[in-house]
Amino acid sequence: MNLEHLFDGLGTGDLRFAASCTERSGAWVTLDGYVARTHDDRGWVLVDQPGACPDCSPVPVAAVQLPGFAPAVTPDPAVSSTLHGRLSFGFRIGADGTASFLRLDHATLA
Structure with a gap:
């Protein structure tokens, strides 16, 4: 699945969680x-x-936080990657102080 399954209004100012x-x-x-x-x-x-970039884009960017993600090889940001993990939705502040609403916990490259 891709992020189109988790967000409505991709690429618009009306981006929201599905x-x-x-x-x-x-x-x-x-x-x-x-x-x-x-x-x-x-x-x-x-x-x-x-x-x-969720922090500097002029329109909202669909983003899933990857807490604890530690790939052995740094993924190329220009190439699509497939990750496997447990989806977690709802407001949470992680141990590192990062606040998020949507996460892929225990994420690994598939």
Whole structure:
């Protein structure tokens, strides 16, 4: 599955979480997208477009936080990656202080 399954209004100012986030929360899923470093280089996110940045884009960017993600090889941000992990939806502040609504816990490259 890709981020189109988890977000409505991709590429617009009307971006929002889809109902499937609640329905799939807690399930082990496989997601396709583009892996990117966060601005502080402490974490990773999965975004819907290569080079998309949730922090500096003029329109909202679909992003899934990847807490604890530690790939052996740094993924190429210009190439689509497939990740497997447990989807978690709902407000949470992680141990590192990062707040998020949508996460792929225990994410690994598939």
